[in-house]
Amino acid sequence: MSIAICGGAGYIGSHVVQKLIEENRDIVVIDNLEYGHKSAIATPNFYRGNIGDKDFLKTVFKKHNVDTVVHLCAYIEVGESVLHPDKYYINNVVNAINLLNVMKEMDIKNFIFSSTAAVYGEPDIIPLVETSNKNPSNAYGETKYAFENALKWYSNAYGINYVIFRYFNVAGAHPNGHIGEDHSPESHLVPIVLQVPLGQRENIKIFGDDYPTKDGTCVRDYIHVCDLANAHSLAIDYLKKGGENTILNLGNGAGFTVKEVIDVAREITGHSIPTEIVSRRAGDPSELVASSEKAKTVLGFTPQFAELKTIIETAWNWHKSHPNGFNDK
Numbered sequence: 001m002s003i004a005i006c007g008g009a010g011y012i013g014s015h016v017v018q019k020l021i022e023e024n025r026d027i028v029v030i031d032n033l034e035y036g037h038k039s040a041i042a043t044p045n046f047y048r049g050n051i052g053d054k055d056f057l058k059t060v061f062k063k064h065n066v067d068t069v070v071h072l073c074a075y076i077e078v079g080e081s082v083l084h085p086d087k088y089y090i091n092n093v094v095n096a097i098n099l100l101n102v103m104k105e106m107d108i109k110n111f112i113f114s115s116t117a118a119v120y121g122e123p124d125i126i127p128l129v130e131t132s133n134k135n136p137s138n139a140y141g142e143t144k145y146a147f148e149n150a151l152k153w154y155s156n157a158y159g160i161n162y163v164i165f166r167y168f169n170v171a172g173a174h175p176n177g178h179i180g181e182d183h184s185p186e187s188h189l190v191p192i193v194l195q196v197p198l199g200q201r202e203n204i205k206i207f208g209d210d211y212p213t214k215d216g217t218c219v220r221d222y223i224h225v226c227d228l229a230n231a232h233s234l235a236i237d238y239l240k241k242g243g244e245n246t247i248l249n250l251g252n253g254a255g256f257t258v259k260e261v262i263d264v265a266r267e268i269t270g271h272s273i274p275t276e277i278v279s280r281r282a283g284d285p286s287e288l289v290a291s292s293e294k295a296k297t298v299l300g301f302t303p304q305f306a307e308l309k310t311i312i313e314t315a316w317n318w319h320k321s322h323p324n325g326f327n328d329k
Contacts, residue, residue, distance in 0.1 A: 002026040002064040003236060005074030006051050008100065009036025011181045012114065012167075012225060018042055019229035025236075028064040030057075037326040040179050044171060052095035057102045066327055068110035068236055069103060071096060074144065077187055078118065081140035092143035097150055104158045110239040111151070111162045112232060117221075117249070117288045119145040119166060126255070127221075127291040130166070130247050133310050137285060148247070153244055163235040163243075168221040168251035168290045170228055172311040173318035180318030181225075182325030183238065190312060191222075193262055194319045197271035204273060206258050208280035211287075219260035219287040221251035223312070224305035234299040246298055251290025252306050264312050 001018065007013040013036065020027050021042050028045040038046070045064065049056040051073055060066070075081070081088045103111065118141030136142040154160050155222030163191050171190040181191050195201045209216035231250055239297030255258045256264075259275075266273050295301040305311060 002028055002066040003068045003070060004028050004030060004061060004064070004066045005070045005072065006030045007036065007071070008040060009033060009041050009046075010072060011183065012170060013072040013227040014040035014042075014179045015225045016022060016072065016232045018174060018179060019185055019226070019233050023233060027274060028060060028066065030060060035183065039100050039326045040182075050095065051099045052091075052115075054098055054102055057099065058106065061102065061106055061108065066108055068112070068239065069099065069108060070112045070232060071099060072114045074114065076116075076140060078138045078140050078284070079187075081143070081279055082138050085139035088139045088143045092140075093146050093150070096147050100151065100154050103160060104154065109159060109161050110236070111160050111165045112235050112239070113147070113151060113162060115144045115148055115164050115166045116141060117166050117168045117290065118250070119148065120285075120288070122285045126287055127253055127289045128249060130249055130294055131290045131329065136280070146185075146222060161239050161243070162245050163239060164247040165229065165231065165235070166247065166249050166290075168223055168249070168288060170225050170291045171222050172224040172226065172305060172314040174226060175314060175318060177321055180282060180322060181315065181320070183324070189258065189261055190222075190265070190315050191319065193265045193273060194269065194316055196273045197269040198319060200323070202274065204262060204275045205278045206275050207278055207284065209277045210280075213257055213286055214305075215257050215259045218284060219255040219257050219289065221253065221255050221289040222261075222308060223251050223303065227303040227305055230304070231295065231299065231301050234301055236301055243298075248291040248295040248298060249292050250295060250301075251292050253292055253304055254307055255287060255289035261308070261312070264308050265316075268309065268312050268316050
């Protein structure tokens with residue numbers, strides 16, 4: 001029996017694949033390479049295609065005798081989702097439900113879904129727990145939450161067992177230096193900050209310094225991508241052993257402002273990293289910090305790369321050695 005990693009050529013997906021390969025798991029990777037990179041995939045069992053293509057999925061799942069699906073192939077850009085919600089609903093909801101339909105038809109029971117802290121919207125308590133109010137402030141978060149609810153009803157009706165992970169801000173790179181974060185265009189804070197010492201941009205734009213936080217900039221919880229990958233491995237074992245459906249936050253439980261992230265990057269790179277204050281972005285909550293206590297209790301999850309300095313150091317090592325990313329487009 002094998003594990004299908006849908007979106008396995010992406011940033012998070014490639015690290016999940018690497019972790020499972022290190023554990024000698026039988027895996028197959030599916031990705032349409034719209035945003036992923038073929039050179040990030042460390043297995044020959046790769047199929048290029050879209051999860052909206054039912055016949056394609058059936059062929060791959062049957063060939064590899066898939067019994068577990070990890071779904072990581074959503075569109076994720078908050079700003080774009082506000083401007084183009086149609087794109088997000090088609091891929092993040094319609095195509096994802098097609099994936100569930102194939103699982104239903106083929107009697108595949110184990111499913112791990114990458115959701116997001118964006119389902120909470122502007123939080124009323126910090127740190128956020130899994131039962132906190134859900135009030136997405138952008139279409140990205142809304143589509144993730146819509147699929148979470150669809151998954152619950154599919155499970156009730158068809159016996160699909162699931163773990164839903166609500167990611168907070170994922171950053172860093174694998175210590176082996178072979179894989180890291182490469183989006184085009186880049187929209188995540190840590191790699192954007194590191195583009196300045198790489199000479200790829202002149203400064204960092206800070207989107208708002210009037211939030212109700214200690215220095216006026218947004219606060220986020222950063223989790224290392226390898227810790228995230230480890231959580232997926234734990235979830236696979238949990239489901240295979242008959243674990244109950246569960247929803248888990250994945251973060252470090254500590255929040256850092258945008259200015260604090262920039263200060264740590266300055267220390268690591270030795271670059272001044274100039275900044276420019278600009279207007280807020282639509283849909284950006286002021287503070288998102290996780291409680292991961294439930295993940296620790298249910299899965300035994302413990303972050304191994306919890307320090308912000310470590311997270312940024314691994315990212316910097318990747319970007320220094322890959323200034324143009326994978327360069328395979």
